[in-house]
Amino acid sequence: MAGYQDDIVMEITPQVLLKAYACGLFPMAESADDPSLFWLEPERRGILPFADFHLPRRLRRTIRNDMFEIRVSTDFQGVIDGCAEPMPGRQKTWINREIRRLYGELFEMGYCHTVEAWQEGELVGGLYGVSLNGAFFGESMFTFRTDASKVCLAHLVARLVVGGYSLLDTQFVTDHLSKFGTREVSQADYNKLLSEALKRETDFYALSPQACGQDILAVLDDIRKV
Numbered sequence: 001m002a003g004y005q006d007d008i009v010m011e012i013t014p015q016v017l018l019k020a021y022a023c024g025l026f027p028m029a030e031s032a033d034d035p036s037l038f039w040l041e042p043e044r045r046g047i048l049p050f051a052d053f054h055l056p057r058r059l060r061r062t063i064r065n066d067m068f069e070i071r072v073s074t075d076f077q078g079v080i081d082g083c084a085e086p087m088p089g090r091q092k093t094w095i096n097r098e099i100r101r102l103y104g105e106l107f108e109m110g111y112c113h114t115v116e117a118w119q120e121g122e123l124v125g126g127l128y129g130v131s132l133n134g135a136f137f138g139e140s141m142f143t144f145r146t147d148a149s150k151v152c153l154a155h156l157v158a159r160l161v162v163g164g165y166s167l168l169d170t171q172f173v174t175d176h177l178s179k180f181g182t183r184e185v186s187q188a189d190y191n192k193l194l195s196e197a198l199k200r201e202t203d204f205y206a207l208s209p210q211a212c213g214q215d216i217l218a219v220l221d222d223i224r225k226v
Contacts, residue, residue, distance in 0.1 A: 014105045021132055022198060024191055029096040037098055045190040046170035050223050052181035053157050062147050063154055063213040068117035070155050072209040076107040079114040079126040082142035113204055115156045117148040125149045134200025135167040136160055158219040162207040167197035
């Protein structure tokens, strides 16, 4: 992996962070206890092409039956807290105080969004990421109920398609994400995709936040027909 830069020793602003995303970089921390950040620019980048998005049959049923109430950008603090929780296969988190500050400010500015799964008034899964023109940079996801984060991912993909986006950046390809069609591209190919995406005018809320599971499946099925 290439692109490890010097630790960020001075406080950066959300505006600097957005410029970094536009250049193909993103920040991480070594751990939740580490106060510093470092920039990453991987030689191989994970992306999820919309047309390749794969939905297992059981997950389709879960989405169609609206097993979760899906909300959009209503509880950033709850989502980032969930993403910071240890999970099976992820005992440590990189979400430190600086990450919380920066993305919280981006959320207030309208550049950071969450997709949230709720059951009986409880937040049980979700994801967050950064929206910049036609690119959405996925940061992290969590689940406290079976399939909760997967349903959020499906809702996110449908929302990006309807909103006119062309790039969903997953940063890396994990075993979990590969099941949904995520693949690696070279840094050069990623930069081309990013450049094209940044030229787009998009609307994250073009799809109603009240869209039901059947609405989501209709959008995703239409993608595969193109």
